[in-house]
Amino acid sequence: MKKVANLNTTLVCKNRMNAIKDAMEILSGKWKFHILGTLLQGGNMRFMDLLREIDGIAAKMLSKELQDMEINHLIKRTVLDTKPVTVEYEVTEYGRTIEPIIDEIAKWGLEYRRSLYQK
Missing domain, CATH: 1.20.5 (Single alpha-helices involved in coiled-coils or other helix-helix interfaces)
Known part of the structure; x- marks a missing residue:
């Protein structure tokens, strides 16, 4: 048995x-949590807004990561009918399920930093 x-x-x-x-x-990867966290806090954002908000990411890397996350249904890409064409990104309903995990990681990170500086 x-x-x-x-x-x-x-x-x-x-x-x-x-x-x-x-x-x-x-x-x-280095950037997916940064991108998701930024979109969760900022709501719908354009590519250049994300590029400005996420310190240190290259445009090519941001584009690649956004494509990967769209394929995996974490974010939604919307092309707006404007001149010039505008593209906005937002976290999907499914992508929002990661929010409590990101919040816990952030909380852990804050506690970790506190423990380092208290020594």
Whole structure:
């Protein structure tokens, strides 16, 4: 009977690790959390607004990251019928599900900084 329990535990662990791997692939990189956090705080934003708000990101990298996040349904890209054409980005309803995680990471980061400066 123990072998079945171990097999079930192994299967649950494997499924959990695969889910973590999937999440990390979608969210990996230096900029995705910066972009999501900026859009969550700022609402709909244009490309140049994002470029100005996110310190240190190159235009080419921002474009690539936005495309990746759009493919993964984290953000929505809307082309407005203006002259010249304007493009706005916003976090999707599904993308908003990451907000509590970003908030917790920010909270952890603040606590970590406090612990460093108190020593």
